[in-house]
Amino acid sequence: MTGVRAVAAVVGRELRTEWRDRSRVGGLFVYGFALVLALAFAMPGPHMLPDLAGGALWLGLVLASTRALDASFATELEHGALEAMLLWPVPPAAIFYGKALANTIVLLMVACFLAPIVGLLYHPEPRGSLWMLPLVMVAGCMALAAPGTLVASLTSRARGSSALLPVLLFPLVVPVLLASARATTLLLEGDPMNQADDWLGVLVVFNLLHWSLDALLFERVIDEG
């Protein structure tokens, strides 16, 4: 119970800090918007756009996530709060889960902002089970946040962390990008073979692995002394 309270306290503090400095989330919105807009204009013909809606949404989210994750640890490092937290009576796993949950919520906010923009720019013609789309978005954002929080903790104290983070994170989240984009496309375009469930299953397994193992690795990363 103490651990759950500690996680809730970390999430609450993270979100309160985000709310106070709304420029960070605002920057993510602008960044994601610019990406999906540029991609839409780069396509040779408008007939291709509906097929690319899912991919554009998740490409924008994956790229925006690196900025979000890097910034989440910058806040901790600004006044030595990460070390202070480590020396505080709070389990490292609670710090990890608190930060990963807060990062998931931030990414979901970006996803909710980008989804209607992608709808406007790419004109998808929904023919699938749209009710599953929120599930894919939640599972995809969680699958980006867990390994992202771990890798950001690793790179945050390194020189050039902004460049290092995507280099280390992208190979890890390739399955997330593929599964999320494919599931979203199937749900939008129609899924006669019921393949979306399988891709959602990939995301669930990815989440189970990373939300359990990464918490253990996080402890080693931040408490190396």
Add this chain to the structure above:
Amino acid sequence: MPVAATDAPSSPPVSTLVVDDLSRRFGRRWALARVSLTVPAGGGLLLLGANGSGKTTLLRTLATALRPHRGSASLGGRDLWEDRRALRPRIALLTHAPGLYADLSAAENLRAWAAMGGHAVDAAARLAEVGLTDAADRVVRTFSAGMVRRLALARILLKSPDLVLLDEPFSALDPEGRAVVAKAAQAVRARGATLVLSTHHAPLAASLCDQAIRLHEGQIVWRGAPDDPQAAVPADGALV
């Protein structure tokens, strides 16, 4: 009472600090070299030395933020590094990095840290103790360096620690702020906690401690009483 390098007693009081041959390096450079000392429970140790002499490294190692590369330190007979998870709630460290969230107010910072530690806090009372009542709702980003220092002190004392480590606690403070820190340090010792304090201004801290050491290039080069005239001499490594 001079600092003595001794073996740990068989059943030391809960906050007795024993440091034995403690060393820590960064790369190839030893920032702390074979430091041994004992501070009895409720005692106060004054750390003196020039910038880069190893004071902060010693304090951070005692706080378990750094792993010693050689030797050991114990609190109440328990090894600091091996038992760090259990001991961290009993150790408070004040450094130049205040461990505060700049976009939260002073009261929100204290409440957030208390919540992460699993307990509630009377933020108003804690802020009153460090003279920040009027700034309770101000965002920390707008604070002066001295106000940040005071708030950081209030934050670390939320834990009611057995070992309090203060790194240059008087820096950036006006006379009123220095009095606040001195009062807090006296209160720490009055309730039986052990105090280790580093400063460049020995006279300010002499009354708070009963032992003093001077570090130079990571080694102890002088031991004595805090009110010893030598304690007030600026460190240049010649005082052995």
